[in-house]
Amino acid sequence: MFNFKIVAESKTTKARSGILTTAHGQIKTPVFMPVGTLGTVKSLTPEELVECGAQIVLGNTYHLYLRPGCEVFHHFSGLHDFMNWDRPILTDSGGFQVYSLAKLRKINEDGVAFQSHIDGSSHMLTPERSIEIQLLLDSDIIMCLDECIAHTAGRKASKNALERTTRWAERCKKTWEKEGKNALFGIVQGGMYKDFREVSSQALIDIGFNGYAVGGLSVGEPKSIMIDIAGFTLSRLPDSNPKYVMGTGTPSDLLELVSLGADMFDCVLPTRNARNGQMFSRDGTINISNSRFKYDTQPVDADCQCYTCKNFSRAYLRHLYMAKELLAYRLNTIHNIFYYLNLMTRIQDAICNGEFNEFKKDFYRKRKMGV
C-alpha cells in the first residue's frame, strides 16, 4: 500500500505539495523526517513527536541491526511496535553508516564487510540482507543499499560506485518483490558529476521504484555544489514519484531544495544542534549558552507555539544547558523539531495557496543571521 498524489504546484518554481499514502497513514509533503537512529528521536517520546507535528520518522538499519539486533524484532511486530510509534517509518539501508561509521570496511560486489563501531565485531551487509532487515522492521519506506563515496571522489571511483549501486538496486528490488509490501525507493549516486547523476537516475527509473532519493550529498561538498547537483538530479527524476534528498539540511537548504522539486528530507541538524545548545528561530539561530540570556525571561522565539517556548524562558533553558541537565536536551530538541516541522507546514500552505515565492522572500527577509 503506497501511493503519491500531487495536490498543488508552484507556478514559478518546481515546488509541489502532495500526499504520500503508506501502510501507517498519510504524509503531507514536502515533509521533514526527524531522525530516530536507534528507535528513538533522541530524548523525545512518540507523543512529543506527534505534538511537534511529526508525520514520519527515520530509523537507521545499520544502528538497529547492531543494537538491539535483528533477533529482538522477531519478538515484536516491527519497529513501530518496538518503539511505540504508529505513524509511518522510513528506514535507510545502512549504506551511509557503513561508509561513515564502521571500521575496516571492505566493499566487493557481494556487499560490505565491516566491523561494528561499538565492539569491533565483524558483519556483512548485502543488498539482500539490508532489504530483509528493513522488511523485518516493517518499514513503510525501504531504501536500497547504495555504495557511498567521498565528495572528493574522481570520475572513475564515482562511476564505479554508481554502477555498483545500480546492480545492488536490482538485487534489492528482487529481494523486496518476494514480499512486495510497503514501498521501496532507489538511491541516485554519481558523485559530483551531472552526467553520472543522469546515468544513475535513468538506470533506477528503468528498474522502477516507488520513489527516488538523491544520495551522496551533504558529505562535505560546498553548499552551492550540493544545491546544484541535487537540483539537476531532481530534474531527471519522474515528477509522479516522491523525490527525497537524503541527509540535508539547514532551513534555507530545505527551502531551496523544495523550490527544485524535493518532497522529502531527513537530517540530524535540528536534533544534534539542540543537544549542542543551538536553537532555530524565524530570525536565525541562537546559542542558548550565550551569557546574554542569563537573565532573559523571554522564550527562545516569542512567535513559536512549541511546548518549550510556551512554557520556559531563555534564562531557564540556559541554566539547564549550562548545568548539563537532561531536561535541557529535551526542551531544546522539542523546539528545534517543532521549528523544522512548522517550517514544512508553512511551506506546504504557501505552495497550496500559490504564495510560495512570497513565502521564500519573507523567509529570507526575517533571517538576520545565516545558518
Place this chain on the structure above:
Amino acid sequence: MFNFKIVAESKTTKARSGILTTAHGQIKTPVFMPVGTLGTVKSLTPEELVECGAQIVLGNTYHLYLRPGCEVFHHFSGLHDFMNWDRPILTDSGGFQVYSLAKLRKINEDGVAFQSHIDGSSHMLTPERSIEIQLLLDSDIIMCLDECIAHTAGRKASKNALERTTRWAERCKKTWEKEGKNALFGIVQGGMYKDFREVSSQALIDIGFNGYAVGGLSVGEPKSIMIDIAGFTLSRLPDSNPKYVMGTGTPSDLLELVSLGADMFDCVLPTRNARNGQMFSRDGTINISNSRFKYDTQPVDADCQCYTCKNFSRAYLRHLYMAKELLAYRLNTIHNIFYYLNLMTRIQDAICNGEFNEFKKDFYRKRKMGV
C-alpha cells in the same frame, strides 16, 4: 499561609494522614517530595511530574545559589516561575550540601565558609543568608540552616553541632519573621544519641516552627539505627505539626517511618536509581540492563499505570538503557517517581480506610526481593 490538619490516624501505629495547606496549594500527607536539585527533577517536565502525581518538589538552596545564582531569581517571581512549576516547593537550607559536597569547608559560629564544588570559588553561607535565599526563591516551606555531622561523630561533636544548630535556628526564625511569609521548619540534630535528639527537639519546639524535620540521618548509619533514632525523634515532636524525615529512603523505609509518625519525605533514590537502570515494582526491584529482558515484550510492572509501563516493553527500555539513549533516563524516572508517589497514595488510602496494618503486611508479602 500555612497549616496542617490531620484527617485520619492509624489505631495500631502512629501513622496519620493529613492536609498541608501552603501558598501554592494543598498537599495530602504522608507525602514524598521528588528532588529537583537545580530547578528540575532530572529529565522530567512539570507536566510529567503532575501526571506522576507529584504534589510538591524539593529544590536545593546550595545548588541554586551556585547555579544559576541568586541574581537570576531577581528577574523572576521565584523558583516556581523560573521552573514553571505552580505547585508547592520545599527548599532545603544548604546545610547538608555544604557538608557533603563543598570543598574546604570551615564552620564557625557565624556560618559556613566553603568553596564551590563546581569552580572552587569562595562563598559564605550564614543562617540569615540561607533564609534570605529561600525567601527570594519564594519557597513554600523554608528549612533552617543546620550543622551536619558524620554518623560516626562522638558525643562531644554531636552536642556541639546540635547546640549550634539550635542557635542558628533562632537566627533563621528571626530573619524569616521579617517577611513572615510561607512556612519555616526547624531541623532536629543530635547525631545517633537519643538524649541529644530529645534536647534538640525541645529546643526547637521552644523556638516554635511551622513544622519539624529529623535531620542528620541516612548518612551512612545502619538502617536499624536510622529507624530507631527517627522513631524516637518523631515521638518527641508535636503531633499537631508536620514531621519530615529528611533524605530517606527505600519504599520499606517510608512505610516504617510512616508507621512511626512521619508525614514528609524526600530522597534521590527513585530518580538516581532510575538513571542507573534500577526500577521499582510491587515485587521488589529489577535492573533493566539484565540480559533476561532482551526479548521481554512485557512492561516493567504489568499492574503499574505509569506512562512508561502503559507504553513500553522491558526489551525497549533495556535497549534504550544499553544504548545510553536520553529517553531511557526519562522513561525510567517516570516509572520510579510514579511508583513512589503511588505508594504514598496507597498508604494515605490505607490510613484513611483504617487498613494501614493490612496494607503493610500485604506490601511485605508481595516483595520477593529486598531493596
